[in-house]
Amino acid sequence: MTARFRDRLLWTAEGAIMDGPRRYLMLRPDALMGLFRALPEPARQAALEAFAASVHRQGADSARAYLAMGGTPAELPGIIARTAPDLGWGLWQAESGPDRVVFTVTASPFAAGFGPATGPVCHPIRGMTRAVAEIVLGRPCIARETACTATGAPSCRFEGVAQ
Template sequence: MAAALQRFGGARPPSPERVRAVPRRARDARSARARRVAGRAGARVTPPPGYVLIRPETLVALQKAVEAALGARAADCLVAGGLAGGAKATASLDLPKDERVRRLLEAGREIGWGDFALERLTPTELIVSVGDSPFARVYGRAGAPVCHLTRGVLQALASTVLEAPVAVEETACAAVGAERCRFETRADRRADAALLRGVLHIGIVVDDLEQSLREWQRVFGVSVGDRWQSDVGVKVAFLDVAGTRLELVEYTGPIVERFGPVLARREGVHHVCFAVDDLDAALGAVRARGLRVVPGFPLEGAHGRIAFLEPEPTTGLVTELCQPRGPA
C-alpha cells in the first residue's frame, strides 16, 4: 500500500464503496490518466506482458518521417503496423464477440492509447471512439486524420468480430479539431464473393527481353502482342499462347530501391496477375484477410491500375491484382 501511495503522489486510495459508485468507463479513464501522469512525473511504470513502453512523441516523429518519405502511402504502412499488433492481441482472445471487443478496448486504455469507448456493435458494424488519443495530441493540427496505428488495430479486431472483409475509416480526429477520434468499421458482405474475375497473365522475368522474344517465336511460333515500358524500371511484352497471356519482363531500373525486395529481379516465373472489378475494394478485402500490399502501389500498369501483394508464404509466388481499363 505504501508503494502504491508513493507511486501516485501519496494520495489516499478511495474506499471500495466509492470505487463501485464510479462508472467503469470513468474508472478506466482515470486509471489511464493516472498512469500517464506517473510516467510524466518520472515514476516507474511497468507495461503489461508482451508490450514495451514507447513515448508517443517517438511514434509520431517516426510517423512524420515516413510521411515525408512516402507521402500518402505512409498511412498504409502505419495501418499495417497496427494490424499486425492487433492481430497478435486478438489471437489470444478466445471469447464471445462482445467480450472480445470489450477486452481489447480495455487493453487500449491500459496501455495509454486513449479512452476507448464502444459506440455500436452489430453483425455488420463496429464503431469506436477514442478520447485523448496520444497520437492526435502529439501530432498537432493536421488536415486529415492521423491515428493510423489505432485504425490498424481496430481493423484487426473488426475482421474477427464481423467475420467478413472490412474497411475501417477514421471519420473524426482530434488532430483535425474533433472532440474525440471516431472509427467506423462496416463489413462488406459483397466481398465474401470471389474477388478475382480471372487470370490476366503469368509474369516471367527475363534477362534480355528482345532475345527472349526471338526464342519464343523461333521455338514455339508465338506472336508478340502489346509492348509497354514504365518509368519505374521495367519493360514488358505480351505473348498470347492459345488464350493464355504471358508477360515477359525485363528490369531496366532499380526496382528494389523503390518497391523493396518483393519485386527483386528473379528470372523465371515471377507472378500471376488476376483481374478484379474494383482494385481499391479488392485491396481492402485482402488486407482484412491478413495479406499485405507492396508499398508504392497502386500504380498505372500496362492494362490498368495494378498492385502487387507480398508473397504467399508456402510458395513464394507474388500476386498482382489489376483493374483493367477495358475488357479483360
C-alpha cells in the same frame, strides 16, 4: 478475460515488457509520431498506411490471444476498449452491430503526438479497428477514421465495416 492487461505485464531482467509471448514497447507518442510528421508527402501517407497495416496484422494476433483468455467475438470490442488505456492508447468506447464495429477514442496518443493535422493521423487505431471488426463480423473488413482530434474534432472515431 481473467486479469487486466496491465496486471499481466512482466518487466524482464533483459529490459522487455511481456504479455505472455507478446512483447510491448513503452515510447513517447511525440517521438513516434514525430517521425511521421517529419516525412514529406506522399511518403508520410505511405508510412502511416504501413503502420495501420502492421497494427492490423499484429493487433489481430493480440485480439485472438485476449479471446483465448475468456470471451466471445461479440465481447471483443469491450475487451479491447478496456485494454486500450492500459497501453496508453486513450479512452475507448465500443459499439457494435451486425455489420460494424465502432470505437470512439478520447485522448488518442497518436493525435496528441502528431499535433495539428489536415487529415486523420490515428492509423494504428484504424488498424486495430479493422482487426477487431474482422474477428467480430467473421469476414474481411475495412476501417476508416471518420473524426480525429488532430484535425480539431472533440474525439477520434473509427468504423470497421464488412467489405
